[in-house]
Amino acid sequence: xxxxxxxxxxxxxxxxxxxxxxxxxxxxxxxxxxxxxxxxxxxxxxxxxxxxxxxxxxxxxxxxxxxxxxxxxxxxxxxxxxxxxxxxxxxxxxxxxxxxxxxxxxxxxxxxxxxxxxxxxxxxxxxxxxxxxxxxxxxxxxxxxxxxxxxxxxxxxxxxxxxxxxxxxxxxxxxxxxxxxxxxxxxxxxxxxxxxxxxxxxxxxxxxxxxxxxxxxxxxxxxxxxxxxxxxxxxxxxxxxxxxxxxxxxxxxxxxxxxxxxxxxxxxxxxxxxxxxxxxxxxxxxxxxxxxxxxxxxxxxxxxxxxxxxxxxxxxxxxxxxxxxxxxxxxxxxxxxxxxxxxxxxxxxxxxxxxxxxxxxxxxxxxxxxxxxxxxxxxxxxxxxxxxxxxxxxxxxxxxxxxxxxxxxxxxxxxxxxxxxxxxxxxxxxxxxxxxxxxxxxxxxxxxxxxxxxxxxxxxxxxxxxxxxxxxxxxxxxxxxxxxxxxxxxxxxxxxxxxxxxxxxxxxxxxxxxxxxxxxxxxxxxxx
Amino acid sequence: xxxxxxxxxxxxxxxxxxxxxxxxxxxxxxxxxxxxxxxxxxxxxxxxxxxxxxxxxxxxxxxxxxxxxxxxxxxxxxxxxxxxxxxxxxxxxxxxxxxxxxxxxxxxxxxxxxxxxxxxxxxxxxxxxxxxxxxxxxxxxxxxxxxxxxxxxxxxxxxxxxxxxxxxxxxxxxxxxxxxxxxxxxxxxxxxxxxxxxxxxxxxxxxxxxxxxxxxxxxxxxxxxxxxxxxxxxxxxxxxxxxxxxxxxxxxxxxxxxxxxxxxxxxxxxxxxxxxxxxxxxxxxxxxxxxxxxxxxxxxxxxxxxxxxxxxxxxxxxxxxxxxxxxxxxxxxxxxxxxxxxxx
Numbered sequence: 106x107x108x109x110x111x112x113x114x115x116x117x118x119x120x121x122x123x124x125x126x127x128x129x130x131x132x133x134x135x136x137x138x139x140x141x142x143x144x145x146x147x148x149x150x151x152x153x154x155x156x157x158x159x160x161x162x163x164x165x166x167x168x169x170x171x172x173x174x175x176x177x178x179x180x181x182x183x184x185x186x187x188x189x190x191x192x193x194x195x196x197x198x199x200x201x202x203x204x205x206x207x208x209x210x211x212x213x214x215x216x217x218x219x220x221x222x223x224x225x226x227x228x229x230x231x232x233x234x235x236x237x238x239x240x241x242x243x244x245x246x247x248x249x250x251x252x253x254x255x256x257x258x259x260x261x262x263x264x265x266x267x268x269x270x271x272x273x274x275x276x277x278x279x280x281x282x283x284x285x286x287x288x289x290x291x292x293x294x295x296x297x298x299x300x301x302x303x304x305x306x307x308x309x310x311x312x313x314x315x316x317x318x319x320x321x322x323x324x325x326x327x328x329x330x331x332x333x334x335x336x337x338x339x340x341x342x343x344x345x346x347x348x349x350x351x352x353x354x355x356x357x358x359x360x361x362x363x364x365x366x367x368x369x370x371x372x373x374x375x376x377x378x379x380x381x382x383x384x385x386x387x388x389x390x391x392x393x394x395x396x397x398x399x400x401x402x403x404x405x406x407x408x409x410x411x412x413x414x415x416x417x418x419x420x421x422x423x424x425x426x427x428x429x430x431x432x433x434x435x436x437x438x439x440x441x442x443x444x445x446x447x448x449x450x451x452x453x454x455x456x457x458x459x460x461x462x463x464x465x466x467x468x469x470x471x472x473x474x475x476x477x478x479x480x481x482x483x484x485x486x487x488x489x490x491x492x493x494x495x496x497x498x499x500x501x502x503x504x505x506x507x508x509x510x511x512x513x514x515x516x517x518x519x520x521x522x523x524x525x526x527x528x529x530x531x532x533x534x535x536x537x538x539x540x541x542x543x544x545x546x547x548x549x550x551x552x553x554x555x556x557x558x559x560x561x562x563x564x565x566x567x568x569x570x571x572x573x574x575x576x577x578x579x580x581x582x583x584x585x586x587x588x589x590x591x592x593x594x595x596x597x598x599x600x601x602x603x604x605x606x607x608x609x610x611x612x613x614x615x616x617x618x619x620x621x622x623x624x625x626x627x628x629x630x631x632x633x
Numbered sequence: 634x635x636x637x638x639x640x641x642x643x644x645x646x647x648x649x650x651x652x653x654x655x656x657x658x659x660x661x662x663x664x665x666x667x668x669x670x671x672x673x674x675x676x677x678x679x680x681x682x683x684x685x686x687x688x689x690x691x692x693x694x695x696x697x698x699x700x701x702x703x704x705x706x707x708x709x710x711x712x713x714x715x716x717x718x719x720x721x722x723x724x725x726x727x728x729x730x731x732x733x734x735x736x737x738x739x740x741x742x743x744x745x746x747x748x749x750x751x752x753x754x755x756x757x758x759x760x761x762x763x764x765x766x767x768x769x770x771x772x773x774x775x776x777x778x779x780x781x782x783x784x785x786x787x788x789x790x791x792x793x794x795x796x797x798x799x800x801x802x803x804x805x806x807x808x809x810x811x812x813x814x815x816x817x818x819x820x821x822x823x824x825x826x827x828x829x830x831x832x833x834x835x836x837x838x839x840x841x842x843x844x845x846x847x848x849x850x851x852x853x854x855x856x857x858x859x860x861x862x863x864x865x866x867x868x869x870x871x872x873x874x875x876x877x878x879x880x881x882x883x884x885x886x887x888x889x890x891x892x893x894x895x896x897x898x899x900x901x902x903x904x905x906x907x908x909x910x911x912x913x914x915x916x917x918x919x920x921x922x923x924x925x926x927x928x929x930x931x932x933x934x935x936x937x938x939x940x941x942x943x944x945x946x947x948x949x950x951x952x953x954x955x956x957x958x959x960x961x962x963x964x965x966x967x968x969x970x971x972x973x974x975x976x977x
């Protein structure tokens with residue numbers, strides 16, 4: 106077939122290549138796929154912001170040549186803390202999905218320092234947005250949504266999950282905030298930020314386990330928290346069960362508590378139910394037995410007892426499920442309308458500057474070095490091309506001095522450290538100024554088995570240090586007393602013998618939704 | 634659904650033959666092709682089932698052996714790749730998975746599929762050409778990386794003219810494809826150290842002329858990733874000869890000094906890790922020494938302030954302090970004497 110076999114360059118054949126010439130192959134950009142989405146910014150007209158984080162913004166846009174609406178997530182690659190390889194994997198995972206209940210990926214390309222991710226526009230926003238709107242505007246004491254709505258949404262989510270799992274992927278962050286609604290009432294699972302391939306191509310069906318610590322604590326399965334053994338698809342089923350509770354009550358069961366407390370409550374208590382977060386007796390009593398059974402089935406602490414997505418689809422609760430038209434009526438026609446979030450709220454924990462990324466990308470021709478004798482006494486004239494604060498920079502213009510932290514504020518942290526089996530974990534926790542102290546938190550981490558006992562003091566000391574003088578880069582790497590294994594060489598970049606503490610953001614104590622958002626978005630680790 | 638395939642399991646030779654025929658019907662563009670497309674998807678699933686087994690049943694070694702043998706006999710992998718574009722979305726993923734399982738197959742210490750591909754290297758070149766077509770690029774990339782894990786196959790690619798196609802692919806405009814190509818490229822250059830060292834030694838000029846294009850790319854990601862990979866290649870002790878050659882060229886030093894001043898802090902930082910090798914070289918050629926001497930004061934000032942907020946990065950700060958000391962103590966060639974230690 107011509108495209109594959111005939112694609113090799115002329116004249117290169119099997120002859121010995123010339124050593125001195127850069128090989129010129131015909132440009133590969135000519136793609137035979139007519140459906141391909143354009144890969145340059147000029148083909149898109151950016152409309153309004155529909156989502157905003159520290160290192161990424163989501164815009165609605167129009168793809169001009171196709172005259173089609175889409176959403177563009179613009180990720181600033183200088184600011185994002187996820188490494189490039191992870192980001193590539195995430196995008197590849199997305200583009201290998203093709204299912205009506207999984208967010209539709211169109212294309213991605215690089216624009217200066219940003220990665221533009223073009224995906225289907227789901228104008229209805231997330232279920233979390235709709236819940237938030239209802240909580241603010243309606244009486245929700247007896248639940249947010251009726252069972253038919255919940256069943257319809259969850260059934261669609263399960264279909265997406267089933268596809269995911271059959272594909273060998275775990276989503277790892279199922280929650281209402283990651284369930285998006287189209288204008289027609291269609292439901293898609295979004296945000297592959299933390300999703301991972303467990304069955305790499307060719308891997309068997311049996312040893313599909315992951316060993317990382319990601320997701321949102323309230324939705325996290327016990328086995329994910331415990332880190333004892335790797336976890337599998339069943340971790341998503343737990344999160345799905347918590348999401349079911351969220352759709353009924355508006356909140357995850359332990360939403361009031363800081364992350365560390367959530368971990369302990371989840372591990373120590375019986376599995377949560379509709380009543381766990383209730384404030385009034387019998388508040389949710391009208392929800393049916395079938396619904397309660399579904400939740401209980403998903404929330405077995407022993408993952409092997411939880412049903413698979415395929416099995417769950419047969420659950421009697423889903424007999425109540427209706428179609429998208431029904432969702433359109435119950436969710437969209439009475440909802441907040443087009444995806445409106447208080448993006449300009451200065452207290453929402455998101456920085457609000459730099460809406461258009463990083464501006465021009467400058468490339469200097471010769472900097473101000475002196476390479477030849479002639480240049481020796483010539484003052485540099487290239488300075489104009491450099492942004493004022495950059496070349497010697499203490500700052501790239503994006504990181505400002507952190508505001509002084511005050512008592513009562515809650516600081517979100519991520520501690521990235523290797524566990525006993527040497528896999529990197531991200532441990533998220535919050536620190537309330539004036540309430541928590543570094544020693545106690547560090548001890549808690551040790552007790553929970555997340556930190557080696559030998560590192561208790563170094564973790565506490567570095568946490569204390571961060572709280573007293575927040576690092577400009579929001580992140581610091583420090584050596585661990587536990588050191589490295591015999592066969593390892595200490596290395597900061599790969600965190601062998603070192604750990605990394607990152608400030609996620611500072612939240613006012615009442616703004617719990619911001620905390621939840623922050624916790625869930627991976628690229629926001631570095632600065633929030 | 635899976636149980637259906639299990640029951641209707643034909644013998645492996647027949648499955649391979651039917652699959653091959655169906656694949657060859659795909660490009661006819663008529664009704665028959667439509668039907669063939671459905672059949673291909675089903676057959677691929679059924680082959681996958683035979684190879685992976687089922688949740689309650691391990692794959693049967695004998696069936697797997699017959700399948701593999703028949704695939705070699707019928708050149709099924711080639712037919713599969715030739716028609717890959719016309720296979721449906723899920724079928725492409727199944728095809729890649731089948732390819733990878735077959736490739737990993739071992740009999741004792743032998744890997745028969747690797748031996749087979751060595752006799753049919755066009756398979757490798759077809760996979761590389763997959764990067765030309767967006768609808769199969771990632772599937773082909775997946776199979777290609779599986780091939781690269783095997784030294785014999787990586788060697789064929791490295792020493793073929795087709796290797797140089799990567800320099801185009803990694804700069805392609807679609808990020809998912811370009812980044813996939815880059816990870817294959819990186820695997821090729823990092824996985825089998827001895828082969829890579831031999832390749833770089835004997836193809837130094839051609840390789841670095843092409844590599845220069847990546848470092849000069851307009852694409853931020855290409856520049857950042859290629860600079861990082863360059864640092865890794867030079868600091869790998871297997872590539873000592875290549876490093877020595879690279880850090881002897883004043884043009885390379887100039888480029889790194891320019892990149893130290895890039896706007897992007899990530900690029901500055903990667904450039905630092907290449908730049909340090911030039912300074913730490915105990916036997917600096919005269920042109921290198923002259924550039925460093927000419928910029929001595931500027932460099933000391935620049936490095937003193939360079940990424941100084943990385944206070945907790947001890948290794949970086951040690952290296953920086955070492956470089957500053959080295960640069961301060963530089964002697965002009967006339968007074969040149971013995972120098973101090975090297976960077977490992």
